[in-house]
Amino acid sequence: MAMKPKVYVLDPYHKDAIALLRSTDWIDLILWDDSRKADWQKDAVGVMLRSDTRLTGSDFRLAAAAGNKLRVVVKQGVGVDNIDLAAAAAAGVAVHNTPALNSESVAEFSLALALSLSRRVTEIDRRVRQGEKVARSRVLGLSLFRKTVGVVGMGNIGRIAARKWIGACESRVLAYDPVAPRGVWDREQIPHTRVGSLEELLREADVVTLHVPLLDSTRGMIGGRELACMKDRSILINASRGGIVDERALLEELRRKRIWGAVLDAVEVEPPTLEAYGDFLELDNVIITPHIGASTIENQSNSGLAVVRTLLAVLEGKDDVPGKLV
Template structure:
């Protein structure tokens, strides 16, 4: 059986977990689409991150393909309907990077509230700037608003509650009463979206990108937020209207933002230019779910799913 892996993962876990398979591991193959489609002709499985498009073109080039392993949880780059029609199973690494994303959200919130993320370069340049930073804010007592309350949001909520935050959440897919709102260290209060926007000191997004969530954090939504609030998006690019967000930051209608995901990745220069010169923004290249620990967990979960499926089909 042939396994094609066109993006990076923990190679030792890949080769140990799929012993006996013919493995083509080439993390740069994602950038050579024609070459990728050519090798897919003999592939029984493909393991991808978020950049490889598993679409009709790939499926047509891969007549033997039986399973797609996704090194992460977002499925925007995989045509699920086309895979289903072809009988190709898709396995995301659910839960494997929850902790990493939750820690990114909380750490970004703490840094932005204190206003210290730009300080090392300022101080190295001779700017003591103590007066400008002596009124930073504590995270304790602030309200965290979660848009979506899936597994990553719940990990985030537990950490926020442990730090003394109040936590509110909006998730139209969950009943307003139920055990999902109760966590080990406290309780999350379900609210409507309007109440969440108005009440959050820190707004964190935890929803997939769909037609219903695209630009749900729009100029109008941002206008309903407190002027000293912070927005964090480590979910999916496109959920936030980036131009509207940049405008709100420049006009001091928001205190800060952290973006780990973008509508186009990598973002073109004109999109990046929106945030140039802003001292109250953290921009990172889609790495919230990546850490030494989560990279191994994600690889282990994905390899186990692919192996189990191939073995089951072989019986």
């Protein structure tokens, strides 16, 4: 009898995704809490992962040395900076992601973060929990109604974020993306002004929300010079990837309290620790969360199921499986 292909799930997935895998009787399933996971390179035919695990060139070389059994890697979400794509291509391994599925949740969370900061929700909550009597006249928030929102990155998340800002706050939207085709939002009738430079957006926006992947061209794109361009009492949102914002420069800007503050769901050290971000967390004008923009019950179920269906389709030899990167 032919051996069943071994599928390794390297990171925790939603129970619905695991149920679908368990119901697939032609695979041998190894989950993240199984001791065999440590040696997955020896016999994995398919691999599922999230952002918690990195697949390096060494991993792909070990898999190839074991007989080149590995056929496909599927990552939940859009970002694949934790996978060495060049090494995967060299080893003949297909890499897929799940584009667009996280967009609604991430856009929703970026809006929630900005409103929480502007109305000082987390700051006031902490003070109440500490037993402080809070004088309302001393904790005035900042209204974002009909303010200008600058969306950096005009992909799926940026598009949905723009719609949410318009619907929730009647925002004027500026958009910047050096590679998106001309008129990319026009067919969806999203009212916006597309600017020709990041600097122009930063100088006009009351809220700057980042929705770009981490690439050589975007690493450090918001540094000291860019932060200095931002308006007084403006808000910076990074719900995309750590590394896009120069965190040292941001810390200095937050300490000056010229801008209203920053909300960060993506930082360079993930998950964020007190050791790495203690200086940030001493400040009231910053909110840091551990990259949970996509973490809703609904999204984790849908995304996990999409990963499983993608992996199974590749192993079944189907053509035109969505999300292929390599």
